[in-house]
Amino acid sequence: MRVVFTKGPGTSYDISVHRETGAALAPRNGPGGHPYLPHDLVHFLVEAEAGIRLGVYGRLAAGDNGLFWPADPAERNKAARRRKSKPVQPSPQARADMARSEELAGIAVPVWEVRRGHAKTLPAYVRADELPPVVDRIVPRLDEHADRWHALPVGGSLELAW
Numbered sequence: 001m002r003v004v005f006t007k008g009p010g011t012s013y014d015i016s017v018h019r020e021t022g023a024a025l026a027p028r029n030g031p032g033g034h035p036y037l038p039h040d041l042v043h044f045l046v047e048a049e050a051g052i053r054l055g056v057y058g059r060l061a062a063g064d065n066g067l068f069w070p071a072d073p074a075e076r077n078k079a080a081r082r083r084k085s086k087p088v089q090p091s092p093q094a095r096a097d098m099a100r101s102e103e104l105a106g107i108a109v110p111v112w113e114v115r116r117g118h119a120k121t122l123p124a125y126v127r128a129d130e131l132p133p134v135v136d137r138i139v140p141r142l143d144e145h146a147d148r149w150h151a152l153p154v155g156g157s158l159e160l161a162w
């Protein structure tokens with residue numbers, strides 16, 4: 001699966017996913033909010049480095065639509081009807097993986113910001129003496145991609161393979 005992050009004005013961005021399994025997905029807008037590390041890019045890097053199989057990107061690669069919608073209007077209507085008639089509940093493992101992705105993203109970004117000099121201190125919920133060991137592998141990945149993202153002009157893209 002290929003995931004393309006395209007820079008918009010300010011901290012906005014778009015995401016498109018190109019995969020082999022499941023319906024073709026329409027691009028969507030990301031939540032923005034950070035000039036160096038778009039939220040969905042952080043989750044991609046966290047899930048890849050931590051080996052999270054059923055987070056956002058693992059589920060997309062397996063054919064789940066996640067936060068995306070099918071590009072084909074007929075497929076979109078079918079998916080909406082399926083969701084209404086038989087809501088799909090994520091498995092306990094998928095819920096745990098999503099929670100782990102959120103937890104690690106919430107820790108790794110502030111650690112990266114402090115190490116890069118973008119922040120002076122860690123937020124109270126992040127204890128420097130209790131960091132999960134995987135954070136020390138995630139932060140260099142954030143560092144590498146942050147510079148690439150920040151250097152992009154509006155309309156420029158990063159493409160990553162899952």
